[in-house]
């Protein structure tokens with residue numbers, strides 16, 4: 001997978017992924033501290049929970065404002081589609097019967 005690049009939100013300079021401060025304009029980037037083990041890292045590090053202890057609520061407590069897309073909801077399981085279709089068909093059949 002290609003590694004994403006990181007840019008300063010104020011001046012646009014490219015910064016290292018783990019940079020705490022912009023080398024050009026000195027802007028401090030938001031960092032997240034794990035309440036369980038005390039690890040401090042970029043919010044990206046906590047995307048899948050604390051990289052040290054696995055604590056998962058950190059990412060939710062401090063969402064990355066730069067991320068544009070929320071995590072996509074998992075697709076329904078394959079059997080949900082025929083099941084939903086069958087349910088709708090049954091409903092329609094019941095309606096048609098009740099009308100007669």
Ligand SMILES: [Zn+2]
Pocket residue numbers: 008009010011012013022023024025026027
């Ligand atoms: Zn900057």
Ligand SMILES: [Zn+2]
Pocket residue numbers: 034035036037038039050051052053054055
């Ligand atoms: Zn932790």
